[in-house]
Amino acid sequence: MAGRRVAIVGAGMTKFVRRALETGQELAWEAASKALESCEMTLDQIDAVVLGSAPDAFDGVHMKVEYLSPGAGAWGKPTIRGYVGGGTGVFAAIQGWYHIASGMFDTVLVVCEEKMSSCHPHPQAAFNYIFDHTLERPLGPNLLWIFALEMNAYMTKYGLTKRDIAMVAVKNKRNAADHPAALLGDPNITVEDILQSEVLAWPVQRLDVSPVTDGAVAIVMAAEHVARRVTNKPVWVEGVGWSLDTQYWTNRDLSYPTYVEEAARKAYAMAGIKEPRKEIHIVEPYDPFDYKELHHLEGLLLADRGKAAELIALGIANRDGDMPVTPSGGLLGVGNPIAAAGLMKVAEIFWQLRGEAGKRQVPGQPRRGLAQAWGDLMQVGTVIILGI
Amino acid sequence: MERWVYPTTGLRAEDLEQGRVCLVRTPMRGEYAWDAGVAVGRFLAELKAGRLIGRRCRACGRVMVPPRMFCEQCFRPTDEWVPLADTGTVITLSVCTISWDMRRLEVPEVPAVIAIDGASPGMGIMHKLGEIGRTLEEILDRVRIGMRVQAVWKPAGEREGAITDILYFRPLEQ
Amino acid sequence: MPLIERIQHLNEARAWRGAIRLEGVYTAGVAGERWLRGLQEGKIYGTRCPRCRYTYVPARRFCERCLGELSEDAWIEVGPQGTLISWTRVHVAPDGAPLVPPRTIGLIRLDGADAVLVHELIGDGEWASGMRVEAVFRPPAERVGSIRDLLGFRRL
Numbered sequence: 001m002a003g004r005r006v007a008i009v010g011a012g013m014t015k016f017v018r019r020a021l022e023t024g025q026e027l028a029w030e031a032a033s034k035a036l037e038s039c040e041m042t043l044d045q046i047d048a049v050v051l052g053s054a055p056d057a058f059d060g061v062h063m064k065v066e067y068l069s070p071g072a073g074a075w076g077k078p079t080i081r082g083y084v085g086g087g088t089g090v091f092a093a094i095q096g097w098y099h100i101a102s103g104m105f106d107t108v109l110v111v112c113e114e115k116m117s118s119c120h121p122h123p124q125a126a127f128n129y130i131f132d133h134t135l136e137r138p139l140g141p142n143l144l145w146i147f148a149l150e151m152n153a154y155m156t157k158y159g160l161t162k163r164d165i166a167m168v169a170v171k172n173k174r175n176a177a178d179h180p181a182a183l184l185g186d187p188n189i190t191v192e193d194i195l196q197s198e199v200l201a202w203p204v205q206r207l208d209v210s211p212v213t214d215g216a217v218a219i220v221m222a223a224e225h226v227a228r229r230v231t232n233k234p235v236w237v238e239g240v241g242w243s244l245d246t247q248y249w250t251n252r253d254l255s256y257p258t259y260v261e262e263a264a265r266k267a268y269a270m271a272g273i274k275e276p277r278k279e280i281h282i283v284e285p286y287d288p289f290d291y292k293e294l295h296h297l298e299g300l301l302l303a304d305r306g307k308a309a310e311l312i313a314l315g316i317a318n319r320d321g322d323m324p325v326t327p328s329g330g331l332l333g334v335g336n337p338i339a340a341a342g343l344m345k346v347a348e349i350f351w352q353l354r355g356e357a358g359k360r361q362v363p364g365q366p367r368r369g370l371a372q373a374w375g376d377l378m379q380v381g382t383v384i385i386l387g388i
Numbered sequence: 389m390e391r392w393v394y395p396t397t398g399l400r401a402e403d404l405e406q407g408r409v410c411l412v413r414t415p416m417r418g419e420y421a422w423d424a425g426v427a428v429g430r431f432l433a434e435l436k437a438g439r440l441i442g443r444r445c446r447a448c449g450r451v452m453v454p455p456r457m458f459c460e461q462c463f464r465p466t467d468e469w470v471p472l473a474d475t476g477t478v479i480t481l482s483v484c485t486i487s488w489d490m491r492r493l494e495v496p497e498v499p500a501v502i503a504i505d506g507a508s509p510g511m512g513i514m515h516k517l518g519e520i521g522r523t524l525e526e527i528l529d530r531v532r533i534g535m536r537v538q539a540v541w542k543p544a545g546e547r548e549g550a551i552t553d554i555l556y557f558r559p560l561e562q
Numbered sequence: 563m564p565l566i567e568r569i570q571h572l573n574e575a576r577a578w579r580g581a582i583r584l585e586g587v588y589t590a591g592v593a594g595e596r597w598l599r600g601l602q603e604g605k606i607y608g609t610r611c612p613r614c615r616y617t618y619v620p621a622r623r624f625c626e627r628c629l630g631e632l633s634e635d636a637w638i639e640v641g642p643q644g645t646l647i648s649w650t651r652v653h654v655a656p657d658g659a660p661l662v663p664p665r666t667i668g669l670i671r672l673d674g675a676d677a678v679l680v681h682e683l684i685g686d687g688e689w690a691s692g693m694r695v696e697a698v699f700r701p702p703a704e705r706v707g708s709i710r711d712l713l714g715f716r717r718l
Contacts, residue, residue: 010392011389011392011393012393013392013393014392014393014394014396015393015394015395015396015398017397017399018398018399019399019400019401019404020397020398021397021398021399021409022396022397027396030394030396033394034392034393034394034506035392037392038391038392043418057416060414060416083445107446121489121490122488122489124488124490125488125489128488132454133420133422134422134424134428134432134551135428135431135454135514135551136514136551138550138551138552139499139514139516139551139552140487140488140497140513141488141499141514142484142486142487142488144482144484145482145484145499145514146487148482148484149480149481149482149499149501150480152480152481152482152533153479153480153533156480159412180389180390180392180393182499185456199483199485199524200484200485200486201482201483201484201485201486201499202482202483202484202485202496202524203482204482214396215396220527233561235432246460246461248452248454248456248460250454250501250511250513250514251452251510251511251512251514252510253510254479254501286401316470331561345504353391355520357389358389358390366439375404384544
């Protein structure tokens, strides 16, 4: 383990909603103030702020993080923005970790916000500008293309069916029914509902995709001597890792996320984990699309290649299974305010390990969990391992 | 943890449409002229001439398309231009029934990643497939990963040095 | 071979033209909604943080200095008179074209506020920091709940 020990000591979040009356600043404040309240800390006890948010185009505000900063408690404090697309939510927690592990700060407030509903005609339009301006945009692409192309490559390589993959959406949307912040929880949803939903970009159908969402999440991180004073249940950062693949996405093997494996191996090495399938008790892999959860479980080495769907089919990934996967309900169920969704996964592991997840609590007193996010042009993996 | 979830105010679409809340609309209209650059500039010029071209790195041996003047793996300049065929193999494809702003398309589009013959294995470019039907069912029946395809070019006089000088790729086999 | 190849003909150098076309549709937020409704009624509100002794205009629902909530009893009316802190005359439109007549923009600290508000200055002649000014509202029937319900500030 590099540097000083770092713990998460508090977490808070907004409800995830389709369109918020709140401005982005107000969403950031709602989450940040709840996180501070949860550990009975005040802003003057915070040394530095890490802010995460995805493309400026969503909120329609350039220098978005500077705009958000008042609501995130950044007034007069050292503040940094982390941005690796969809990977941002977990990366912001990693930045919080190295701010403290380095010895530079004792306490950091990490805030991730996204207000996607401001972007018209549709938030998806903002994603058009991730494609190469000369060779790809003239073809009139949309974001779903790259997901659909990746999903098809994955399904075809391993002979998976749409039904195999739809079970992920069912599990997560059912899990989300027990999350008080969830936008799309549904305890009664079935595989047939997913398979009968509108085709958007085959093989992607509407219920394979996480919804457009507004929301914010915040956590408080502290060095060991502060953490032990603040709480009797600190949740330690045991390992972190991140890695980026080439931007030339059409030159990659789309059926396997090598960059997630590289990030996971770094995190496992730091945490001293040799057998991740035995030593990781809860997983929150990034699930903006149902197939992505499977893809990421394989990249995280928690399932053999092409075999992650079996964990879902056999119930191993259920909340009461041997390796609960996405007990929060994930992006598919709780919602997907991009950067905030990744940090929501970190917060879920925090609450689960403290035994505070309420109706979602995984049985058996889990001691170690992993949250992972993914983003940029389908090329970044960010991984954090937490333990008690 | 319920206590640490803020009761955020969700609005319905009608709240906005019917003016129940104050709204400000700001159009963002940025016009850009992106330099094509050295490698892609040459690639576009070759497209105008009806040819595909790649770039070789002698250190790793890869022939890359889209071409670049540097190898991002070896982190050194690439060495030479390599003419490529206008045929290839579909690495993956989708049948997209909606537009970029989420409106339904009458005829689905079929985006694909196509590995170009003459480039290293797995070196694909994004383009579209054509001559494969007009409905989702028809298209799914006629396309598959691994199928061989060939570029269908615009007539020479209409080409402008753009990726759209290739109209689409069509199946080479039945 | 060098990284950069020499361009032999001018027409080899080319740019690809494109545009980013999006529209931002913004809600005013919990505090902003109430603040704009206040303007609609011809009132300018601020919120005062009792702990930091600072009054925000436009009103906010939290204090950025202590992150404390600024709830019901923090809302106070400020202005409509105030002091001009700084001003500028703008002769060029955002697209670079001449702006005729020019616009005059001021920073105004409303009486009772700490934060300053940016808005139009109405009236010819010279302006000076320290001048006393007063808010000018649109007629009530024309107000819609917008920063433009306030036409600007004129000399007292």
